[in-house]
Structures are given as structure tokens and as C-alpha cells.
Amino acid sequence: MRPQYFKHRAVFDFSKDTNDVGFPLPWNKGNEDNHFLYRLYRKNKDHYESLYQHHLDFFLTLYTDATEQEFFVHVKQIVTDAISELINKNRYTSKHARERQNRMQLQEFLEYLNTLDQWFIQSTDQETIKRQLEEIAKLINENKKLKEENKKLRELETKDYIDIREGRHKTLYHLMLQIRELKLEDNKELTNATTLNIWCKMIAKYFRVGGKEISFESVKPYFPPENSADLTKYKDIPKKDQLFTIIPARKRSL
Structure with a gap:
């Protein structure tokens, strides 16, 4: 495991609209995964791509042997672990509403990650089946369009001369x-x-x-x-x- 995956906020950088993780004051860099989740909770789905790409670009330049697959696995593991932890939280506390909202947002971000997953990383059977069904539906729709186009072409074809x-x-x-x-x-x-x-x-x-x-x-x-x-x-x-x-x-x- 690498010591760093995400781009850290610079010291005394108090900007609110940032994708960098961490505090503007000294902080424990070993907790960067929690800071990534903290930054994620303050984004909406329109910002997921820019957040992911921001840190991916940094990671790929940080290590000469880095790959997107490694970064993707790391991010997905953080998200799935956080979802599992929130599912097992006590529902009857004052924090339940916030934790439920965080879990729903993590699920939303996980769905975004699945659209990027070209390696089928740690997909559950349910996720794999869902993706395969979506792919089948897409192929069926494309096949239907091709058949309609082929039918139109055949109407113009003739063996006469x-x-x-x-x-x-x-x-x-x-x-x-x-x-x-x-x-x-x-x-x-x-x-x-x-x-x-x-x-x-x-x-x-x-x-x-x-x-x-x-x-x-x-x-x-x-x-x-x-x-x-x-x-x-x-x-x-x-x-x-x-x-x-x-x-x-x-x-x-x-």
C-alpha cells in the first residue's frame, strides 16, 4: 500500500471550493482516506468526475509505476468499507439521519465508480449481474436498430437490372x-x-x-x-x- 493516494491541501489554504483533502493546518496524513470521504460528502453527483479525476491525475504523477486500476481499487475499497460500516451503525442515535444521508451518497458515488470499472474489480454477484443485464439490454437495442436499418436497405435492394x-x-x-x-x-x-x-x-x-x-x-x-x-x-x-x-x-x- 502506498503512503499517499490523494492530493493534500496546502498549509493555510482555506478555500472552500477545493478537491484537495485534509485541513489547512497540520494534520495526520495517515487519515487521508477519511478526509477523502469528508470531501466527497460535500460534493454532489455533478462533481464526482472532477473529484475522481483530480486525485487520479495527481496519483499517476506521484509514482512512476502507478496505474488507474490501482487507484480505482483503493478508492472503491474506501467507499465499500464506509458503506459497510454505516450499515452496521446503531440506527437509534441522533446521528442516524446524517449517517443515512452519507450512506446514500456513498452508494451514489459507488454507482459512478462502477461506470468506470473496466476491470470488474471486487464486484458483487448482484453488481455483476446488473451490469451484464444492462450490457445485454444495450446490445439488444443496438441489434434492433441494425435490423431496422437492414430492413430499409433490403427494401431498396433488387436482383432486377x-x-x-x-x-x-x-x-x-x-x-x-x-x-x-x-x-x-x-x-x-x-x-x-x-x-x-x-x-x-x-x-x-x-x-x-x-x-x-x-x-x-x-x-x-x-x-x-x-x-x-x-x-x-x-x-x-x-x-x-x-x-x-x-x-x-x-x-x-x-
Whole structure:
């Protein structure tokens, strides 16, 4: 056991809003566990994290071989011992109301500690079962969400496809490339792809040529990134396959 785990209050430090333990005057440092509990009783649940982290950071810098697990075990042992002691106190004394309040706060702080416990330190069977049930409930909820998302995706999935006349797939590419470049009256693009390869993926997934699949890699060379400086690895659509030209419709008077 280490001689010190918590950051001690400096001498003549009379500040009330502090996480340090001890008195502003000389005190018995061997009682730092009791002073930690004293400081804890004056905090609420919103301050538990800052109190714990304050002393953990100090402990980790105090010893070169210190670990959070060691600090966690020490703090949890102090809290569980204090709870056990308060449970066994005589209920019929003038201090009962204060002791009961302290016990409830220690239980609250212990629940906070359990949220940090990645090592399952000294957990009772009841605590372990509770945590496992919470984890199971969390996994069930996540699984339910994944099933709902998967169901929505399956609704859009299809084994059907659009078949292109054999030898005319580049004509389709030419039309797609034109659609990609179309602009509206305000000079904004009609379409705006979220990824550079979406056009190629769409063609490879939903189109066939004479009933045969189109590979993504075979489509990619015909769809260069917009404003690309290096076009040497991309191919132009042959003139013989440029059979259709998309032109803007005439404006209709109202």
C-alpha cells in the first residue's frame, strides 16, 4: 500500500471550493482516506468526475509505476468499507439521519465508480449481474436498430437490372456523362454526386450488357473526376457511340 493516494491541501489554504483533502493546518496524513470521504460528502453527483479525476491525475504523477486500476481499487475499497460500516451503525442515535444521508451518497458515488470499472474489480454477484443485464439490454437495442436499418436497405435492394443492347454500353455512358454536366437556369448543377465513383457503381450494379454483368473497373476509365488535371488514364467515348445529345428544352411561356 502506498503512503499517499490523494492530493493534500496546502498549509493555510482555506478555500472552500477545493478537491484537495485534509485541513489547512497540520494534520495526520495517515487519515487521508477519511478526509477523502469528508470531501466527497460535500460534493454532489455533478462533481464526482472532477473529484475522481483530480486525485487520479495527481496519483499517476506521484509514482512512476502507478496505474488507474490501482487507484480505482483503493478508492472503491474506501467507499465499500464506509458503506459497510454505516450499515452496521446503531440506527437509534441522533446521528442516524446524517449517517443515512452519507450512506446514500456513498452508494451514489459507488454507482459512478462502477461506470468506470473496466476491470470488474471486487464486484458483487448482484453488481455483476446488473451490469451484464444492462450490457445485454444495450446490445439488444443496438441489434434492433441494425435490423431496422437492414430492413430499409433490403427494401431498396433488387436482383432486377436494366439490360443494354449488346455493344451499346458506351452510349449509356455518354448519356450519363451528359447528365452529370447539366445545369439549371441558375447555373447550378442538376446533379451533384456525393462520391466520384457513384456513377460507375450505379452502372455496374443496376445495368447489364446482353445479360452479362458490367465490371466496375471497365466503367471507371470513362468517368474522370470533374476538373481533373490528369486525364491521361481516362478514355473518351468514341464518336460512333455518341448517338444522343441532351439539349435544354425551350422555355414555355405561362
